[in-house]
Amino acid sequence: MLLDMPTTDKNQNRYWGWGYQNHEYDPHKASLFLHLLAQRFALNTLAPKQIPPTVEQFSIPKTKLSEEFIARWKERGLSLKNEDRLFHAAGKSYRDLIRIRTNTLARFPDGVLFLQDAKHLDSLFVDAKKLGITLIPFGGGSGVVGGTECVGPVNNTIVVVDVTKLDRLLSIDHTARTVRAQAGIFGPKLENELNRQGYTLGHFPQSFEFSTLGGWLATRSAGQNSTKYGKIENMVQSLVIHTPKGVIETHQVPASATGPSLKHLLLGSEGIYGIITEAVLKIHPLPQSQKFSCAFFENFEQGLTCVRTIMQADITPSVVRLSDADETSFFLDLMLSKKWQKKLLPHWFNFKGLGNHPCFMLIASEGQTTHTNFHLDKIRSLIRSTHGKLVPRKFAAKWKKDRFELPYLRDNLMDHGFFIDTLETAAPWSKLLGIYESMKLAFFEQKSHQLLMACHLSHAYKDGASLYFTFMGVQKRGHxxxxxxxxxxxxxxxxxxxxxxxSHHHGVGYDHKKWMVQEETPVGIEVLKAIKKELDPEGLLNPGKVV
Known part of the structure; x- marks a missing residue:
């Protein structure tokens, strides 16, 4: 909301890391964090900085695309440039980036089609079927579960279909408060155009700058404000998807009882059923105000109780984030710039009865000013009643400032030989603490890896919440x-x-596929495969993902 971010330019993005090539995480904070990790892992010195290979150092094979296909599609956006083939060969997971940084990426697309017009997809499917070409849909390339992995038989010819040229906001229905937009539009462009009309979509994933509407829909994305506005599937009124069998446009109505929801079968399909090209989404007036409360709790369980109490009191905050003790410690190390602040804070914690390992929570309310103030007063009262200790809101300002910067820090860590990866889940309130404690116990007992684990709650509901885990350690070089x-x-x-x-919001992709039978049951997997077979009989689209 009123972010006024520059329009995303994917040509300036790193292929070996996060974000723009000419942008870095704050050097002072990065150095501080690296040395903190070195101390935690008893390292005498940091590993020398690794320099990623240049495009020229990759052994990208000659394209297998036929001259017939190249001649037909070159004027429609087909690129055979090595830099395009490299950038579109992987996403942004730890596994993706390690293979790029160590120059061990095995597969590259034979070409990248920058789709100029959704109408071209019908003839593309015909050519792909005729010539045996695999098609992989691609948006911003920010995925972290191998959703755009080039997999399949070694001799497969692969074309990545990049939809980011389909990036227009098509119309706004001011009466219904909906927006129709093309799937290739990046987060900042969509939000900035809505802001100029007095609206917000309310969807701000951490990948916001470098992800597209189509990517959000294909993975059932969530954003930092999803507690108020919902995940992306809660925002969608209808969508258009092009499949090898034909085009599907779901009915544009606020609700329907006409059998199983086709819309929800297509959402989260990660490009295995078709290529999403448009969607209609609900929008909201720009909030007059957004206000935060910040607090510390003695332990994670106490904080979970507070968030549950707030959610079940019919209060709908826009942002909820509760960090465990380890994440709180890292947050404070990065956010507190003065040595005296870091020395004084433990004394304040003990004075307030919070012990030595407190947990930090921030929570926001937004909307009309009177609504925001009323809800914030209730939130602060419930924080006190669940033994939280309120602190100044400047902690929230520091978190907001760093929100879209933190992914850059991963590059600094990987540069110096540290392992860092994340995963997330969601569960009912009755199971959340058990998942958290079981995870801590599992890694405490795992002696083959010296790891730090941090966790936060980031999306809350009346009946449960999402937990987001971060794991850090020292890389095992060569392994x-x-x-x-x-x-x-x-x-x-x-x-x-x-x-x-x-997964609560990252999706399935290639990395999570082997657990899908536990998630959906064998019969459920057969249903999903049957839909794939019906919409994509030749298996042209994104093989090896989801099911």
Whole structure:
């Protein structure tokens, strides 16, 4: 809302890391955090900075596309440039970036089609079927679960279909308060254009600058304000998807009882059923105000109780974030710039009865000013009644300032040989603490990896919430992927065994596929495969993902 961010220019993005090539995380904070990690892991010195390989150092094979296909599609946006093929060969997961940084990426697309017009998709599907070409839909490329991975038989010819040229806001219905937009529009452009008309979509994932509307829809994305505005599937009124079998446009109505929801079958399909090209979404008037409350709790369980109490009191905050003790410690190390602040704070914690390892919470209300003030007063009262200690709101200002910057810090860590990855889940309130404690226990007992685990609650509901875990450690040089696989398997198995969902908002992709049968049951998987077979009989679209 009133972000006024510059329009995303994907040509300036890193292929080996996050965001823009000419932008870095704050150097002072990055250095501080690196040395804190070095101390935590008893390292005498930081590993020398690794320099990512240049485009020229990758062994990108000659395209397998036929001259016939190239001649037909070159004027319609087909690129055979190595830099385009490299950028579109992977997403932004730890596994993706390790393979790029170590120059061990095995597959590259044979070409990248920058789709100029959705009408071209019908003839593209015909050509792909005729020539045996695999098509992989691609938006901003910010995914972290291998959703755009080039997989399939080694001899497959692969074309990535980049939809970011379809980036227009088409219309606003001021009466119904909906917007129709093309799927390739990036977050900042969509939000800025809505802001100029006095509206907000209210969807701000951490990838906001570098992700597209189509990507949000394809992965059932969530944003920092989703507690108030809902996840992306709660915002969608209708969508248009092009499949090899034909075009589907779901009915544009606020609600319907006409059998199973086709719209919801297509949302989250991650490009395996078709390519989303347009959508109609609900929009909201720009809030007059947004105000935060910040507090500390003695432990994570106490904080969970507070958030649950607020959500079940019919209060709908826009932002809720509760950090565990480890994440709180990292947050304070980065946010407090003065040495005297860091020395004084532990004394204040003890004075307030918070112990040595408190947990930080920030919570926001937004909307009409009177509404915001009323809800904030109720929130602050409930924080006090659940043993929280309120602190100045400047903590929230520091969090907001760093919100879209933090992904850049991962590059600094990887540059110096640190492992860092994340995963998330959601569960009922009755299971959340069990998942959190089981995860901590599993990694405490796992002696083969020296890891730090941090966690926060980031999206809350009346009946449950999402937990977001971050794992950090020292890379096992030469065995980075095996290390990642072992940690990923351990963490995901804990989540599945404790009744959490496989993903709350990152999606399935390639990385989570093997757990889908636990999530959906064998019969459910057969249903999803049957839909795939009906809409994409030849299996042209995004193989090896989801099911």
């Amino acid at each position: 980075e992927i095996a290390q990642w696989e072992e940690i990923k398997d351990l963490a995901t198995n804990v989540i599945m065994s404790q009744g959490g969902t496989l």
